[in-house]
Structures are given as C-alpha cells and as structure tokens.
Amino acid sequence: MTLRKLTILPTGTEILLPAGSPLTEVEYETSQRLIPFGCRSGACGACVVQVLAGFDALGAPDDDELDFLEDLGRTGGDHRLACQCRLRGDATIRVVDDI
Known part of the structure; x- marks a missing residue:
C-alpha cells in the first residue's frame, strides 16, 4: 500500500493516507478536527x-465543484472542496475559515 502525505495548515499537521483516499479520511486519523466537513457531497462549502x-x-x-466554488467567490483555481478530493500524491492545503 502506497501512502501519501497531506499537510494541513495552519496547524502544520501531516497525515499519511493510502493513495486514492478521500480527504474525509483525515478525521479517522486524528482526534483533532483539522478540516470541517458538513454535507460530504460538495453542497455546503x-x-x-x-x-x-x-x-x-x-x-x-x-x-459542479468549480461552479460551486465560483458561487462562493473562490475563483482563481487554487481552492477545492476537500470532500471532493482524493489524495493521489503529496499535497499541502490550508483550511479556509472565512466563508
């Protein structure tokens, strides 16, 4: 099993997840709530x-994800809905808390 590293800012927490895992798996790897999840279907933001x-x-x-991000004012291409992502390689993300 290949593991990929997800670094989550601002905490700087590094989580190893199996390649292809949805980012929602983060909540099973730590007791901290590093990424807030709501609907898990890309509809709440x-x-x-x-x-x-x-x-x-x-x-x-x-x-659909791109349209919703645009509705949230998150244009420019560097934002994603974590619930819609699958970790296929190492990545670094910053949780957006000003929606």
Missing part, C-alpha cells in the same frame, strides 16, 4: 481549502 502544493495530486475538480 464547509470544507473549502486552498491548495498550496500538489493541486494535481487531489484529482481534477468536476464542473
């Missing part, structure tokens, strides 16, 4: 993160 490194390692966003 609670889990918006800014991707600082490894954007391609999270899989490509679909049109």
Whole structure:
C-alpha cells in the first residue's frame, strides 16, 4: 500500500493516507478536527481549502465543484472542496475559515 502525505495548515499537521483516499479520511486519523466537513457531497462549502502544493495530486475538480466554488467567490483555481478530493500524491492545503 502506497501512502501519501497531506499537510494541513495552519496547524502544520501531516497525515499519511493510502493513495486514492478521500480527504474525509483525515478525521479517522486524528482526534483533532483539522478540516470541517458538513454535507460530504460538495453542497455546503464547509470544507473549502486552498491548495498550496500538489493541486494535481487531489484529482481534477468536476464542473459542479468549480461552479460551486465560483458561487462562493473562490475563483482563481487554487481552492477545492476537500470532500471532493482524493489524495493521489503529496499535497499541502490550508483550511479556509472565512466563508
């Protein structure tokens, strides 16, 4: 099993997850609530993160996710909904808390 590293800022926490894992798996790896999750279907916006490194390692966003991020004012291409991402390589994200 290949493990990939996810670094979560601002805490600087590093989590190892099996390649292909959804980012929602983070909550099973630590008792801390590092990424807020709500609906888990890409409809609430609670889990918006800014991707600082490894954007391609999270899989490509679909049109629905991109449209919703635009509705939230998160244009420019460096934001994702964590619930829609699967970790395929190492990545660094920052939790967005000003939605």
